[in-house]
Amino acid sequence: MNQLETLLPLNTTEHLSDLSTPLMEQVCEAWTQLQTQQPLVHIITNGVANNYVANVLLAAGASPAMIDNPFEAESFVRIASALNINLGMPTSEQMQAMQIAAQTAQHMAKPWVLDPVGYGPALPWRSEMTNQLIQYAPTVIRGNASEISALAGNQVESKGVDSTLDSAEAYLQATSLLEYASCIAISGESDYILSKELNAVIQVKGGSFLQPKITASGCALGALTAAYCAVSNATVGTVAAHIHFAIAGKKAYERANTVGSFNVAFLDELHCLDADSLHQYQDLYITAL
Amino acid sequence: MNQLETLLPLNTTEHLSDLSTPLMEQVCEAWTQLQTQQPLVHIITNGVANNYVANVLLAAGASPAMIDNPFEAESFVRIASALNINLGMPTSEQMQAMQIAAQTAQHMAKPWVLDPVGYGPALPWRSEMTNQLIQYAPTVIRGNASEISALAGNQVESKGVDSTLDSAEAYLQATSLLEYASCIAISGESDYILSKELNAVIQVKGGSFLQPKITASGCALGALTAAYCAVSNATVGTVAAHIHFAIAGKKAYERANTVGSFNVAFLDELHCLDADSLHQYQDLYITAL
Amino acid sequence: MNQLETLLPLNTTEHLSDLSTPLMEQVCEAWTQLQTQQPLVHIITNGVANNYVANVLLAAGASPAMIDNPFEAESFVRIASALNINLGMPTSEQMQAMQIAAQTAQHMAKPWVLDPVGYGPALPWRSEMTNQLIQYAPTVIRGNASEISALAGNQVESKGVDSTLDSAEAYLQATSLLEYASCIAISGESDYILSKELNAVIQVKGGSFLQPKITASGCALGALTAAYCAVSNATVGTVAAHIHFAIAGKKAYERANTVGSFNVAFLDELHCLDADSLHQYQDLYITAL
Numbered sequence: 120m121n122q123l124e125t126l127l128p129l130n131t132t133e134h135l136s137d138l139s140t141p142l143m144e145q146v147c148e149a150w151t152q153l154q155t156q157q158p159l160v161h162i163i164t165n166g167v168a169n170n171y172v173a174n175v176l177l178a179a180g181a182s183p184a185m186i187d188n189p190f191e192a193e194s195f196v197r198i199a200s201a202l203n204i205n206l207g208m209p210t211s212e213q214m215q216a217m218q219i220a221a222q223t224a225q226h227m228a229k230p231w232v233l234d235p236v237g238y239g240p241a242l243p244w245r246s247e248m249t250n251q252l253i254q255y256a257p258t259v260i261r262g263n264a265s266e267i268s269a270l271a272g273n274q275v276e277s278k279g280v281d282s283t284l285d286s287a288e289a290y291l292q293a294t295s296l297l298e299y300a301s302c303i304a305i306s307g308e309s310d311y312i313l314s315k316e317l318n319a320v321i322q323v324k325g326g327s328f329l330q331p332k333i334t335a336s337g338c339a340l341g342a343l344t345a346a347y348c349a350v351s352n353a354t355v356g357t358v359a360a361h362i363h364f365a366i367a368g369k370k371a372y373e374r375a376n377t378v379g380s381f382n383v384a385f386l387d388e389l390h391c392l393d394a395d396s397l398h399q400y401q402d403l404y405i406t407a408l
Numbered sequence: 409m410n411q412l413e414t415l416l417p418l419n420t421t422e423h424l425s426d427l428s429t430p431l432m433e434q435v436c437e438a439w440t441q442l443q444t445q446q447p448l449v450h451i452i453t454n455g456v457a458n459n460y461v462a463n464v465l466l467a468a469g470a471s472p473a474m475i476d477n478p479f480e481a482e483s484f485v486r487i488a489s490a491l492n493i494n495l496g497m498p499t500s501e502q503m504q505a506m507q508i509a510a511q512t513a514q515h516m517a518k519p520w521v522l523d524p525v526g527y528g529p530a531l532p533w534r535s536e537m538t539n540q541l542i543q544y545a546p547t548v549i550r551g552n553a554s555e556i557s558a559l560a561g562n563q564v565e566s567k568g569v570d571s572t573l574d575s576a577e578a579y580l581q582a583t584s585l586l587e588y589a590s591c592i593a594i595s596g597e598s599d600y601i602l603s604k605e606l607n608a609v610i611q612v613k614g615g616s617f618l619q620p621k622i623t624a625s626g627c628a629l630g631a632l633t634a635a636y637c638a639v640s641n642a643t644v645g646t647v648a649a650h651i652h653f654a655i656a657g658k659k660a661y662e663r664a665n666t667v668g669s670f671n672v673a674f675l676d677e678l679h680c681l682d683a684d685s686l687h688q689y690q691d692l693y694i695t696a697l
Numbered sequence: 698m699n700q701l702e703t704l705l706p707l708n709t710t711e712h713l714s715d716l717s718t719p720l721m722e723q724v725c726e727a728w729t730q731l732q733t734q735q736p737l738v739h740i741i742t743n744g745v746a747n748n749y750v751a752n753v754l755l756a757a758g759a760s761p762a763m764i765d766n767p768f769e770a771e772s773f774v775r776i777a778s779a780l781n782i783n784l785g786m787p788t789s790e791q792m793q794a795m796q797i798a799a800q801t802a803q804h805m806a807k808p809w810v811l812d813p814v815g816y817g818p819a820l821p822w823r824s825e826m827t828n829q830l831i832q833y834a835p836t837v838i839r840g841n842a843s844e845i846s847a848l849a850g851n852q853v854e855s856k857g858v859d860s861t862l863d864s865a866e867a868y869l870q871a872t873s874l875l876e877y878a879s880c881i882a883i884s885g886e887s888d889y890i891l892s893k894e895l896n897a898v899i900q901v902k903g904g905s906f907l908q909p910k911i912t913a914s915g916c917a918l919g920a921l922t923a924a925y926c927a928v929s930n931a932t933v934g935t936v937a938a939h940i941h942f943a944i945a946g947k948k949a950y951e952r953a954n955t956v957g958s959f960n961v962a963f964l965d966e967l968h969c970l971d972a973d974s975l976h977q978y979q980d981l982y983i984t985a986l
Contacts (some may be wrong), residue, residue: 166458169744169786173912178956183912184815184857185745185786190822198819199857208474209460210501212788237473241487244479279473279488285948332679334462334472364429378467379675386957390910406445455747458761497747499764499790526762530776533768568737568762568777621968623751623761667756668964 128406131152139403142321142358146401147394149351153180154310158349160201162342163187163217165236168335175339178390179363181346189215195324196223200349202231204252205340206238206245207335214248221255230348230356233257233300234341238266239275255300260296261304261341264289271295281331286311290320294408301353305343306337313408314354320359324402325365327372329381340364357405364393366400428692431610431647434684435690438648442469447638450488451631452476452506454496454525457624464628467679468652470635478504485512489638490522492631493541495527495534495567496624500583503537510544519637519645522589523630526569527555532562536622542588547642549585550593550630555580557632560584575600579609583697593633599650602697603643611646613691614654616661618670621681629653647692652681655689700904715892717782717981720899720936725972725977727929727937731758733862736927739777740920741765741795743785743814744915755915756968757830757941767793774801778927781920782807784816784831785913786824792826799833808926808934811835811878812919816844819854823831831877838874839919842867849873859909859970862887868898870984879931889937891986892932899936905950907959908912918942936981944978 120361159182164172169185176183186195189212196202202224204217206224210266235249253260260270263282268275268289275284286307298302299377302315310323330336347363348356371384448471453461458474465472475484478501485491491513493506513520524538536558543551552571557564557578560611564573575596582602586591592602599612615638619625629649636645636652737760742750747763754761764773774780779961780802782795802809813827828850831838838848846853846867853862863883874881881891884941888901908914918938925941926934941942949962 161857166476166744167462168459170746170748171914172458173745174960175955177910177912182856184858184859185743186815186820187744188787188789188822191820194819194821195857209477210499210788211477222855237475242475242480242609243483246478278446278471279484280451281471281473332466334459334466348447358507376981377676378463378679379672382463382675383672383957383961386960390956454763455744456751457748459748468953498766499788502767526764530772531764531769532772567735567760568739568773570760570762622754623748623755666965667752667968668961671752672961672963678953 136268139405142355142397142405143401143403145351146359146362147397149347149355149361150394150397151389152240153347154182155240156350157182158200158346159184159198160342160349161202161220161347163213164203164205164342168205168207168338168348171335172339172342173388174386176342176346179343179346179384181343183342187213187216190218192216192219196220196229197227197300199229201345202274203234203345204231204248205234205236205338205341207236207338209245210246212353217248220277221252226256230257230258230345230353232261232341232345232348234338234388235260235262235266235270236338237279239269246348257300258348259302259344259357260300260304261344262308263337264305265295267303267305268292268381279393282307285392300371302357304357304361310365312361313356316352318408320406320408322406323358323361324406325367326368327381327402329372329378332378333382333385361398362403363389365402366396367392369400370396424480428694431644431694432687432690432692434540434644435651436649436686438636438644439652439681439683439686441639442636445637445639446471447588448473448487449631449635449638450475450484450509450595451508452502453492453494453565453627454632457494457496457627460624461628461631463675464678465631467675468632468635470665472631474552476502476505478508481505481508482512485509485518486516488516488518490634491518492523492634493520494523494525494630494644495538496625496627497536498534502509505535506541509611510541514544517644519547519634521548521550521630521634521637523627524549524551524555524559525627527551528558546589547637548593548633548646549589550633552626553594553596556585556592556594557581568641571596592648593646593650599654601646605641605643607697609695609697611693611695612647612650612654612696614689616670618661618667619657621667622671624676631671650689651692652678653688655685658679658689699823709985717983720933720983721976721979722980723929723933723941724937725975727925728941728972730928731925734928735760736778736924737776737817738920738927739764739773739798740918741782741791741798742783742899742916746783746916748921749913752964753967754920754924756964757921757924759921761920765780765791765794766808767797770794770797772938773799774798774807775805777807779923780807781812781923782809783812783916784827785814785916787823787826788902795826808836808923808931810837810839810919810923810926813838813840814915814916815842815854815857816840817847818964824973835878835925837880837935838878838924839881839884839916839922840927842883842885845874845881846870847884848885858861860885876975878923880935882935882939884918888943890939892934894930894932896986898984898986900982901936901943903978904946905959907950908946910956911960911963940979940981941967942974943980944974947972947978948974
C-alpha cells in the first residue's frame with residue numbers, strides 16, 4: 120500500500136499530479152476490499168445521524184454498529200475493524216464511551232476517525248472533550264472548514280454546527296493538525312484531504328450543492344472514512360471515502376434535483392458505485408504542502 | 409410588522425376575513441426572510457424526531473442545531489436566533505437542558521416554541537416539566553388537540569402521543585393558554601392558531617390526510633415555527649410555518665399518495681415553495697375570539 | 698382465536714401443512730383488527746431505529762409511542778396494548794425503563810416482545826440485562842440467527858449486531874427458548890417462528906435480499922410483532938407481522954431494486970397491503986417440532 124510513499128518527497132505540483140493515477144488505482148482497490156471484507160465499524164455518533172449513518176454505511180458496503188455506552192465500548196472496539204467518534208450531540212454516558220473507545224483504539228492500533236462537530240467557543244463541553252480525544256492519536260480528523268480551522272487554533276465564526284468558512288481557505292490553516300493525525304479531511308464545495316504520508320493535499324471535487332441540505336451528510340462521510348481506513352491506509356482510505364461520496368452525490372443530482380428525492384437517489388448511488396464509475400467520475404487534484 | 413395590530417380590536421368574522429390579504433403579505437415576507445437569513449434554531453427534541461426535524465428545517469430554509477445537553481444549553485441559546493423545546497422522549501440530561509435553555513431564552517428575549525408532546529396523566533414526568541417550562545413565557549405553544557386541551561386544564565383522552573380530539577373542538581378550550589404564550593397552535597385536519605396580538609383564531613387548511621402517518625410531523629412543525637419566529641413576530645411566524653407545511657403537504661399529495669413516497673415528496677415541496685405557491689395554495693380563515 | 702390449538706398435537710409435517718389455510722385466515726383477521734383497532738404500542742428501542750420503527754408501525758396501521766424513561770414506563774405500559782423492548786443502543790436510563798416496563802407488562806398480562814440486539818460476549822452489559830428481562834416472560838423473543846442461537850446458550854460468532862448464522866440452522870438450536878416465551882422468531886433469508894402453542898415451526902418466505910441493507914429492519918419487525926400481538930394471540934400475531942413484512946419487501950423489490958428507493962417503496966407497500974395481497978403473496982410452511 121505504500122507505493123506512493125516511495126515517490127516522495129516531491130516539490131512541485133506537477134510531479135504530484137502524476138500521482139493521481141496510482142492513487143485512483145489504490146482507491147479502486149480499497150473500494151473492492153470494502154465490498155469483500157464489509158468491515159465492522161464501531162460508531163459513536165449523534166442522535167440526528169444514527170439512522171442515516173448506518174444506512175449510508177450499509178449502502179456503501181460496510182457493516183456499522185452503533186455502540187455508545189461506556190460499559191461495552193472497550194470490548195466492542197476490540198472486535199471492530201475501525202472506530203468513528205462524532206461529537207454532534209454528546210451525552211455524559213457517550214462522553215465516557217468516547218474516551219474509553221479512543222483509548223482502546225490507540226492501544227490496539229485500530230484506525231479511528233474523530234469528527235469534532237461544532238468545535239468552538241459556543242459549545243465548550245464538546246470542545247474540551249475534543250481536546251482530550253485528540254491526544255489518543257486519531258488516524259483521521261474530519262470536519263467542516265469552521266470546525267477544522269477552530270481546532271487548529273484559529274478564531275473562526277461558525278453558524279451552529281454549520282461552517283461559515285470555505286474549505287479552500289481552511290486547509291492551509293489546518294496543517295498544524297497533522298501533528299495529531301495522519302490525515303485531516305475538510306469537507307465543503309470541494310473536499311481537501313491533508314496527508315502527512317504524502318506531505319500533500321488532495322482536492323476532491325464532485326458532490327452536489329444539495330449535500331449541505333441533507334443533515335448528517337458530514338457525519339456519514341466521517342463514518343465511511345473509518346470504514347475505508349479499515350481496509351486501506353489512512354490516505355487512500357480517506358480519499359476513497361470522499362470520492363465515493365462525491366461521485367454518488369454527483370450522480371444522484373443527475374437523477375433528482377431537490378432534497379427529498381436527492382437523498383433517496385444518493386443512497387442508491389452509494390450502493391451502485393463500481394470501479395468503472397470511480398474512474399469515470401473521479402475529479403481529483405494533488406498539490407504538495 | 410404590526411400592521412395588523414392597528415386594525416384591532418375587531419368584532420366580527422367578516423372584518424377579520426379582510427385581514428387575510430395583509431397577513432398573507434406578511435407571511436410571504438417571512439418566507440423571504442427565512443431564505444435570506446437562514447436563522448440558526450436551537451432545537452431540543454426527541455429521538456424519533458431529530459433527523460427528520462433537521463431535514464425539514466434545512467429543506468425549508470433554516471439552519472437547525474440539535475443541542476440537548478445541560479452544559480452547552482445556555483451558551484448556545486445565546487448565539488441562536490430561536491429555540492424549540494419538545495418533550496417527546498425526555499432524558500434526565502435533556503430535562504436539565506430544557507430548563508436552562510428556556511430560562512435563557514426568556515432572559516434574552518429570544519423567541520421560543522414549546523411542544524408539550526404527550527401532556528397528560530399517563531405521562532406525568534414530562535407533564536410536570538411542561539408545567540415548569542410554561543412559566544418561562546414561551547412565544548408559542550404548539551401541540552395536537554389532546555395535548556393543548558389537557559394543558560388548558562381539560563380532562564381529555566389521548567392515545568399515547570396521538571390526539572383523539574378534533575383541533576376544531578380544542579381551540580375554544582385553549583384560549584386560557586394565551587395567558588402564557590403569544591400564540592397557541594393546534595395541529596389537526598385544519599390547524600388553528602390563537603393569536604393574543606390579534607385576539608383572533610386563524611384556521612389553516614391544506615396538508616394531507618397522510619401527514620399523521622409520518623412520525624414527527626408535528627415536531628417538525630414546532631421547530632419550523634421557531635425558525636419563522638426568528639425572522640418575524642409570533643403571529644405571522646406561526647401562521648407562516650403552518651402555511652408552509654400545509655402547502656407542501658397538499659402539493660406532495662398531488663405527486664405521491666402513499667406514505668413512503670409522500671414523505672419524500674413532502675421534503676421536496678418544503679424546499680421548492682415560493683411566493684407564488686404561497687399565494688396560490690394558501691387556504692386561510694380568520695375569526696375573532 | 699384458538700381454532701388451531703384444537704387440532705393439536707400433530708405429529709407429521711403433512712398434517713401441519715394443512716394448517717396453513719386456517720392460519721392464513723387468522724392472519725388476515727389479525728391484519729383487519731390491526732387496521733381497525735390501531736393498537737397503541739409502547740416501544741423502548743434504539744437511537745438508530747426510533748424514527749424508522751415509528752414510521753413502519755404507522756404505515757402498517759398501528760399507533761407507536763416511544764417512551765423510554767424510567768419515570769413513565771410503568772404508567773405507560775398500563776395504557777398501552779403491547780410493549781416492545783429492543784436492546785440496540787441501551788443507556789442507563791433506558792435499562793431502568795426496560796426492567797420496569799417488562800415487569801409491568803408481565804404483571805398486567807400485556808403481550809410484549811423482546812429483541813435481544815447484539816446478544817453475545819462482545820456486548821456483555823446488554824446481554825446481562827437480556828438475561829434479566831427474559832425472566833419477565835416475554836410473549837415473543839425476536840432476533841437474528843446469531844442472537845437467538847447465542848441466547849439459547851450456543852457459542853456463536855456474530856459480526857457486531859449482524860448475524861453470521863443462517864436462520865435455517867438457528868431454529869433447531871432455539872427450541873429451548875420456548876421455556877421463556879410463547880414464540881421465538883428468527884429473521885433471515887427465510888424467517889422461522891417457533892410456536893409453543895402449535896409445537897411447530899412456521900417458515901415465512903418472501904422479503905428481499907435488500908432488507909439487511911436497510912438498518913433497523915429487524916427492530917421494526919419486532920415492534921410490528923408487538924402490534925399484532927395486541928390484536929391476536931402470540932402465534933398468529935407473530936406470523937402476521939412476519940408475513941406483512943415479507944410481502945411488503947417482495948412487492949417493494951418489484952418496484953425498486955436498490956436501497957434508497959427500495960426503502961421508500963417498502964413503506965408504501967407496508968401501508969398498501971390488503972387481504973388480497975396477503976393471500977396472493979403469502980409463502981408459508983409449517984413443520985412439527
